[in-house]
Amino acid sequence: MNTEQRCRRCIIPKSAKEFKFSNDSCCELCLNQDLKKAPDGSNEKNIKLKIEDIKKTGKNRDYDCLVGLSGGRDSAYLLFTLVKKYNLRCMAAYHRTPFTPDVIDENVRKLTAALNVPLIQMDISNTKHRLFAKKIVNLWLESPKKVIASLACAPCKQHNHEVYKIAKKHKIGYIVFGGNKFENFQVGAAQDKKSKVDDYKEISQFQKIKQIIIVAKRGALIILQHPKLLLSFPLLFRSSILYLNNRTPYLRMRYSNIKMLDFYFIAGYDEKSVNEFLSEYNLKIPSNCNSSWRADCSFTELKNIMFSKTVGMTYNEAYLSNMVREGVITRAEALDRISTEGEISHERLKETCDILELSSEYFVNKKLTPFVRGKG
Numbered sequence: 001m002n003t004e005q006r007c008r009r010c011i012i013p014k015s016a017k018e019f020k021f022s023n024d025s026c027c028e029l030c031l032n033q034d035l036k037k038a039p040d041g042s043n044e045k046n047i048k049l050k051i052e053d054i055k056k057t058g059k060n061r062d063y064d065c066l067v068g069l070s071g072g073r074d075s076a077y078l079l080f081t082l083v084k085k086y087n088l089r090c091m092a093a094y095h096r097t098p099f100t101p102d103v104i105d106e107n108v109r110k111l112t113a114a115l116n117v118p119l120i121q122m123d124i125s126n127t128k129h130r131l132f133a134k135k136i137v138n139l140w141l142e143s144p145k146k147v148i149a150s151l152a153c154a155p156c157k158q159h160n161h162e163v164y165k166i167a168k169k170h171k172i173g174y175i176v177f178g179g180n181k182f183e184n185f186q187v188g189a190a191q192d193k194k195s196k197v198d199d200y201k202e203i204s205q206f207q208k209i210k211q212i213i214i215v216a217k218r219g220a221l222i223i224l225q226h227p228k229l230l231l232s233f234p235l236l237f238r239s240s241i242l243y244l245n246n247r248t249p250y251l252r253m254r255y256s257n258i259k260m261l262d263f264y265f266i267a268g269y270d271e272k273s274v275n276e277f278l279s280e281y282n283l284k285i286p287s288n289c290n291s292s293w294r295a296d297c298s299f300t301e302l303k304n305i306m307f308s309k310t311v312g313m314t315y316n317e318a319y320l321s322n323m324v325r326e327g328v329i330t331r332a333e334a335l336d337r338i339s340t341e342g343e344i345s346h347e348r349l350k351e352t353c354d355i356l357e358l359s360s361e362y363f364v365n366k367k368l369t370p371f372v373r374g375k376g
């Protein structure tokens with residue numbers, strides 16, 4: 001794709017259906033915000049205050065904090081930083097999903113062993129996860145909408161609850177999450193000018209209840225449009241209302257004595273240091289994976305396709321564009337990366353489809369209709 005077909009400031013392609021572009025090829029996201037400067041390390045003071053608070057909370061306990069580990073580079077680097085740089089006594093909570101590659105599972109074990117961090121498994125059914133993902137992908141094939149593609153990730157929202165359960169069980173007072181801020185500015189969220197992902201303020205009870213009502217309304221609407229989802233109502237309810245993220249009103253109220261920190265929301269993000277760490281600890285990415293981002297989940301490949309077919313852009317393009325807008329990488333770097341990382345790995349796609357017992361042909365074909373539904 002040549003550069004004229006993309007936003008002139010970030011790399012959102014003009015094929016992105018939901019974005020408006022100005023006459024001089026600027027996407028509405030870039031029009032609505034000034035290009036930011038990269039964080040200059042001044043956040044270090046804020047991080048130090050948080051680390052002090054974690055240590056204070058951990059006093060007289062066996063551990064300072066619990067870290068949710070996906071096996072991906074961000075959470076792995078977080079664990080390393082907390083243990084090695086800040087000398088925190090960490091426990092790691094991990095779940096191997098049906099889409100976690102072997103190499104990633106090995107990374108988790110290798111890293112926790114090297115850092116001498118106990119690894120606790122989350123109690124989540126992989127059979128249910130696989131069947132749910134398959135159901136959503138089938139539904140998307142019938143009705144290719146963005147909202148349906150997003151639902152496929154609902155089972156992993158349970159991790160948000162499991163970490164609190166594990167922290168409570170082991171009497172740990174702090175959970176540190178390694179979510180990547182640039183991932184969170186996703187297509188829908190990024191368009192909502194009122195929502196700020198890095199808004200870190202605690203909200204009032206009234207606002208919490210208001211939020212629940214908004215999400216419940218949205219959920220009810222989706223189920224009304226797609227009655228097949230009714231059978232999955234319990235999981236959808238939990239994933240979209242109770243555990244949608246790590247700070248839902250439900251989780252904050254139920255586990256009010258457990259504090260939490262989204263580390264990278266404050267600390268900023270330096271991909272170069274992350275990559276150096278990966279090679280130092282010999283952490284690998286699956287051989288069929290084009291990008292180290294989201295290497296921990298082979299479903300990403302399918303999700304990228306579902307998004308590009310419904311929204312006209314991939315997750316990867318949204319992610320890199322967010323980084324450009326936040327001043328972390330230049331547009332030229334993003335273009336360079338999209339030319340290699342942006343490629344769909346057909347091998348990985350096939351692996352994912354095999355897990356779901358679906359033919360990858362459905363997703364590779366340019367046109368979705370006429371659609372021939374697979375058995376089972």
Ligand SMILES: [Zn+2]
Binds near residue numbers: 012
């Ligand atoms: Zn743009």
